[in-house]
Amino acid sequence: MTQHNKLFCFGYGYSCDYLGHELHAQGWDIAGTTRNVEKRETLKTRGVETHLFDYECPLPDPLYTLKDTTHLVISTPPGDDGDPTFLMHAQDILKLENLQWVGYLSTTGVYGDRDGGWVDETSEIRPNSKRGSRRALAEEQWLSLVKSHHLPVHIFRLAGIYGPGRCALDSIRAGVARRIDKPGHAFSRIHVEDIVQILLASMKHPNPGAAYNVCDDFAAPSHEVIAHACDLLARPIPPIIPFEEADLSPMARSFYADHKRVNNKRIKEELGVDLKYKNYIDGLQACMDAEDYALSLFKGIGQKS
Numbered sequence: 001m002t003q004h005n006k007l008f009c010f011g012y013g014y015s016c017d018y019l020g021h022e023l024h025a026q027g028w029d030i031a032g033t034t035r036n037v038e039k040r041e042t043l044k045t046r047g048v049e050t051h052l053f054d055y056e057c058p059l060p061d062p063l064y065t066l067k068d069t070t071h072l073v074i075s076t077p078p079g080d081d082g083d084p085t086f087l088m089h090a091q092d093i094l095k096l097e098n099l100q101w102v103g104y105l106s107t108t109g110v111y112g113d114r115d116g117g118w119v120d121e122t123s124e125i126r127p128n129s130k131r132g133s134r135r136a137l138a139e140e141q142w143l144s145l146v147k148s149h150h151l152p153v154h155i156f157r158l159a160g161i162y163g164p165g166r167c168a169l170d171s172i173r174a175g176v177a178r179r180i181d182k183p184g185h186a187f188s189r190i191h192v193e194d195i196v197q198i199l200l201a202s203m204k205h206p207n208p209g210a211a212y213n214v215c216d217d218f219a220a221p222s223h224e225v226i227a228h229a230c231d232l233l234a235r236p237i238p239p240i241i242p243f244e245e246a247d248l249s250p251m252a253r254s255f256y257a258d259h260k261r262v263n264n265k266r267i268k269e270e271l272g273v274d275l276k277y278k279n280y281i282d283g284l285q286a287c288m289d290a291e292d293y294a295l296s297l298f299k300g301i302g303q304k305s
Contacts, residue, residue, distance in 0.1 A: 032051075063092055116261065168228075
């Protein structure tokens with residue numbers, strides 16, 4: 001990668017924030033979009049060039065805004081017609097002269113339900129939810145530009161994302177954690193720091209048109225994760241609630257509709273990734289350690305002041 005790189009993220013959310021922080025420390029220029037005016041101002045104070053973008057609000061001068069972008073991440077949630085970034089700005093992106101790499105953040109939900117069976121990147125795409133169908137359509141849209149215009153697009157199918165401030169520890173503290181039991185059902189997960197290292201590895205070893213499953217090595221029932229997080233916090237473990245008796249939102253229920261095991265060998269064999277957090281036990285401990293470190297810094301600042 002060159003010395004003068006610029007990362008632009010359509011949808012500068014949780015994962016992109018971690019990626020941007022890592023690359024900013026390496027001297028990259030960082031830019032992206034948000035739908036929230038207050039968040040835009042906060043990101044600007046942290047050195048992120050931020051622009052408003054939404055389904056109803058395309059970039060007013062996209063070629064100027066995207067000028068000098070070398071690496072592009074698309075993390076905007078798709079609608080029924082596909083990805084809003086593709087629909088509004090694909091033609092602008094095709095005009096970028098310095099673009100070396102594009103990453104689209106998708107979901108393992110595009111595989112649908114496999115009744116506990118394994119899937120890898122060669123498995124048929126057959127989503128059984130609206131959320132998965134929208135992501136599948138968005139993947140098709142971006143991959144079409146690899147074939148027609150040689151756009152260096154890479155697809156990353158993410159499992160459930162967690163990390164500091166966004167994990168079972170937080171739901172327990174907030175008093176909203178529940179232990180739902182659907183026998184035989186397990187979820188795949190990925191720590192945000194591992195998402196970052198996988199994206200960085202792909203940037204160093206681009207393979208346009210490739211798709212990667214982004215998950216850890218150990219799919220586990222959600223009730224086991226909640227129980228372990230309670231142990232870490234020395235909190236009482238909530239009782240098990242049978243899935244049939246759980247009052248779940250349509251969105252939450254849709255996650256339980258998919259049951260599959262996700263093979264992650266490609267990120268290891270092709271990109272050479274060694275996951276930092278191979279299971280939720282390691283990952284939750286890292287979240288605890290990050291909180292303890294942040295608290296120690298805060299106390300240190302307080303003592304100095």
